[in-house]
Amino acid sequence: MTDKTYNADLSRRHFFGKAAAAAGMAVAPGVFLRQVHARPADQAATSEQRWGILIDTDKCAKGCDSCVTACMDENGWGRADASEDKSGPHQKAQWIRKVTIKDKQTGHVQSLPLMCQHCENPPCVDVCPTGASMKRADGIVLVDKHICIGCRYCMMACPYKARSFVHEDLEDQKVVAPRGKGTVESCTMCVHRVDENGTPACVEACNADNHNAMYFGDLKDPNSEISRQLKQYGGKELRADLGLNTGVRYRGL
Amino acid sequence: MKNVQFMEIEGRSFGYLALLGILGAIILVALGAWYVMEHHGHYVTGMNNAVVWGTPHIFAIFLIVAASGALNVASISSVFNKTAYKPLARLSGLLAIALLAGGLMILVLDLGRPDRLIIAMTYYNFKSIFAWNIILYNGFFVIVAVYLWMMMQQSMNKYSKPVGVAAFLWRLILTTGTGSIFGFLVARQGYDAAIMAPLFIAMSFSFGLAIFLLVLMAAYKWTGRPLGDALFRRLKNLLGVFVAGVLYFVLAYHLTNLYATEHHGIEAFILRDGGIYPQLFWIGQIVIGSLLPLLLFYHPSTGKNRTLVGLGALLVIIGGFIQLYVLIIGGQAYPLEIFPGKEVIESSFFDGQVAHYAPSIWEVLLGLGGMAVALIMVALAVKILRFMPTSLADEDVDPHHSA
Numbered sequence: 001m002t003d004k005t006y007n008a009d010l011s012r013r014h015f016f017g018k019a020a021a022a023a024g025m026a027v028a029p030g031v032f033l034r035q036v037h038a039r040p041a042d043q044a045a046t047s048e049q050r051w052g053i054l055i056d057t058d059k060c061a062k063g064c065d066s067c068v069t070a071c072m073d074e075n076g077w078g079r080a081d082a083s084e085d086k087s088g089p090h091q092k093a094q095w096i097r098k099v100t101i102k103d104k105q106t107g108h109v110q111s112l113p114l115m116c117q118h119c120e121n122p123p124c125v126d127v128c129p130t131g132a133s134m135k136r137a138d139g140i141v142l143v144d145k146h147i148c149i150g151c152r153y154c155m156m157a158c159p160y161k162a163r164s165f166v167h168e169d170l171e172d173q174k175v176v177a178p179r180g181k182g183t184v185e186s187c188t189m190c191v192h193r194v195d196e197n198g199t200p201a202c203v204e205a206c207n208a209d210n211h212n213a214m215y216f217g218d219l220k221d222p223n224s225e226i227s228r229q230l231k232q233y234g235g236k237e238l239r240a241d242l243g244l245n246t247g248v249r250y251r252g253l
Numbered sequence: 254m255k256n257v258q259f260m261e262i263e264g265r266s267f268g269y270l271a272l273l274g275i276l277g278a279i280i281l282v283a284l285g286a287w288y289v290m291e292h293h294g295h296y297v298t299g300m301n302n303a304v305v306w307g308t309p310h311i312f313a314i315f316l317i318v319a320a321s322g323a324l325n326v327a328s329i330s331s332v333f334n335k336t337a338y339k340p341l342a343r344l345s346g347l348l349a350i351a352l353l354a355g356g357l358m359i360l361v362l363d364l365g366r367p368d369r370l371i372i373a374m375t376y377y378n379f380k381s382i383f384a385w386n387i388i389l390y391n392g393f394f395v396i397v398a399v400y401l402w403m404m405m406q407q408s409m410n411k412y413s414k415p416v417g418v419a420a421f422l423w424r425l426i427l428t429t430g431t432g433s434i435f436g437f438l439v440a441r442q443g444y445d446a447a448i449m450a451p452l453f454i455a456m457s458f459s460f461g462l463a464i465f466l467l468v469l470m471a472a473y474k475w476t477g478r479p480l481g482d483a484l485f486r487r488l489k490n491l492l493g494v495f496v497a498g499v500l501y502f503v504l505a506y507h508l509t510n511l512y513a514t515e516h517h518g519i520e521a522f523i524l525r526d527g528g529i530y531p532q533l534f535w536i537g538q539i540v541i542g543s544l545l546p547l548l549l550f551y552h553p554s555t556g557k558n559r560t561l562v563g564l565g566a567l568l569v570i571i572g573g574f575i576q577l578y579v580l581i582i583g584g585q586a587y588p589l590e591i592f593p594g595k596e597v598i599e600s601s602f603f604d605g606q607v608a609h610y611a612p613s614i615w616e617v618l619l620g621l622g623g624m625a626v627a628l629i630m631v632a633l634a635v636k637i638l639r640f641m642p643t644s645l646a647d648e649d650v651d652p653h654h655s656a
Contacts, residue, residue: 068601086293086294086296087294087296088296088301089603090301090302090303090603090608090609091295091296091300091301091302092302093302094302094601094602097600097601097602097604098599098600098601099597099599099600099602099604100597100598100599100600101592101595101596101597101598102595102596102598103594103595103596104594104595104596105594109598111599114591114602114604123438123439123440125378126380126381126437127381127382127383127437127438128378128381128383129373129376129377129378129381129383129384129386129387130372130373130376130377130378130384131376131377131378132376147369147372147376148365148366148369149364149365149366149367149369149370149372149373150364150365150366150367150369151364151365151373151383152305152306152365153381153383153434155302155305156305156306156438156441156585157437157438157439157440158440159439159440159589159591160440160589160591161302161303161589161591161602161604163302164302165295165300165302165305165365166294166365167294167295167296167300168293168294168295168296169294181294181365182294182295182364182365182366183365183366184365238591238592239440239590239591239593241593242439242440253592
């Protein structure tokens, strides 16, 4: 029954996808229908999109960690994974964390979430010997758990301490986030949701709490909310000096 | 040079069997330690998400670097035509292969997924210096094995020079690769320096020769074969030059870092404020590992005393371990600079804090196991094949010597 519904869903999406493509070709050559984001699950991610997240540090509430909690629940790490109990606090996974920083000169205090920055030129991907650490065409940086050998060189190379190593056997992992002992993991930008035309859990939770400190969208689409916000107000990269062109940007830093 | 006679060791004495027994026991214990780490997961080790490379890496990198340096003696004889070193060339090649095997064993068994070794050998990301290293290490085994064959089979002797040159160049590239593992890490203040490559090459010369000298002393003493003073003095003086070379690169590294503002933090941490790390640096690396051996090697009275020179070589090895500890662990313990100009006052992932690391017994045992693997390989090989000259007495090695 479930399968049937799923297949029906798929074929409906196929139909819309093809219809959109046909419409696109019919309208005029060279005209690109940017609003069509949905991509059938059997098609590869393309470089026509570059997914990004903009974080407004002025709106990010101190003491609020809805984004972290939502990520835990969605991907089954931290509090949501009762089986990861032998690892110490320094060993437990952290896909996203809240950080409070103070400007050394002015004393200005800010709070912000920190996770994989989904670099255009990710150092983790450069150093990975097997290619397990990889970047999708649409800019999402992932770990292929099947070919990760657990060498941790990517963790050495990441400027944001965004990756975690699974130190022990886990149970009841989420289907969308197959975590496993001896492999490295990090924020996937909720790729499973993005591929279904959805929004990452952290962004959704931030909006649901009415903080609206996070914008998710296609950086290559000039009409997307994130692109408009970035164009109008700007957004900084963390460690911009490294020239990584991160997909996650911060405003108000 | 007279015709040097090579001969297998007898290898039936109680001492020899006891040596094999002890090394074998250490290897078994190491495999047990690996089983514990593999079975339970890395939470039993001292590592965490900030210090991801711990004690096994220190042992592994030490052995890999030393392997490259152990080949020097052979290179000096074939590449630079120093005939006095020629009788030592076979042992030098053997030690190089053995040390590399020991180092790689540790590295592989410390992986999160050692069962996926086949993936490391079939999937290559050629942009990764690690992937290059897998090729460089395997190539080193092959090229040194061929080199040994050329040296040990009389009809092939004529090829030993070109293969020796190839092995020499290969080892320079290999150590450049090992140093570059750190040199390529742009994000970490303690690494990210091109000088890592020449520093590692200097370290390899020094650590490799120190191990070679000790193995040579032990092997000749235990088998009752003569080892001449002239040869011994040459090796000792050469080791002194290498130790001074490492010191020079360490000085150059820290002086450049001290000049660049962005590196002031890590320099203060390693040289002054970092608790255990400055202590290890100044006392362990500089005094025990560098200055004291130099004094022992070059002081007119201690330089003639074999026991004290041997002690000096041992101190070079201990200092080498400490140097790698300061470099590898210290470099990771220093927090990543994610927000320049800002101070982290709260973080659930310990941002902005010095990372805690304490080696676990499992890691240490695995590391010792790698060393035992290297030594047992040497002990077995010299019994099976003709690696060791029957005599290294001065008159047998260098007829022109004037003792």
